[in-house]
Amino acid sequence: QVPLVESGGGLVQTGDSLRLSCLASGRTDGTYVMGWFRQAPGKERDFVARINWRGSNTAYLDSVKGRFTISRDNAKNTVWLQMNSLKPEDTAVYYCAAGRRWVRTTAEYNYWGQGTQVTVSS
Numbered sequence: 001q002v003p004l005v006e007s008g009g010g011l012v013q014t015g016d017s018l019r020l021s022c023l024a025s026g027r028t029d030g031t032y033v034m035g036w037f038r039q040a041p042g043k044e045r046d047f048v049a050r051i052n053w054r055g056s057n058t059a060y061l062d063s064v065k066g067r068f069t070i071s072r073d074n075a076k077n078t079v080w081l082q083m084n085s086l087k088p089e090d091t092a093v094y095y096c097a098a099g100r101r102w103v104r105t106t107a108e109y110n111y112w113g114q115g116t117q118v119t120v121s122s
Contacts, residue, residue: 006096009116016120017084022096022113024077033099034072034079035109038092038118045095047104049081059104063089086120094118 008020022034031053039045049060049070058070069082079096094116097109 003111004096004098004113006094006113006116009094009118011119011121012086014087014120014122016086017082018086018118020081020083020094020096020116020118022079022081024098031100032111033102033109034070035097035099035104036070036079036081037095037097037106037109038090039095039115040092045106047106048094050102050104051079052102057102083118086118088120088122090118091120092118 003024005023005025006020008018010018012018033050033052035050036048037045038048047061048064049058049068051058051070051072055072060068067083067085072079096113098111099109101108
């Protein structure tokens with residue numbers, strides 16, 4: 001069974017907000033760093049945000065600092081990405097991922113969701 005499932009994407013206008021959700025639908029044993037990544041057409045998949053198991057540490061792509069917030073509730077097996085003040089350059093497919101290292105590289109994340117489309121019109 002696919003362990004991670006994203007939802008919450010959609011079509012919005014510049015300045016609007018969206019909240020993405022990532023539900024662990026498979027086994028949830030162990031501790032994981034959870035990350036959000038995005039991939040725009042014709043571009044590589046880029047790091048957006050990550051959060052440690054405890055939820056005490058977070059890290060963000062510079063261009064989303066102050067606008068995006070990652071959070072998690074382990075009791076609900078859920079991770080969120082709150083996106084405010086959205087810009088057209090935020091348009092991409094957004095993926096959640098789980099890994100065992102405090103890193104931002106995609107290769108270090110072992111489990112991935114199917115992605116959810118976020119489109120921001122100007």
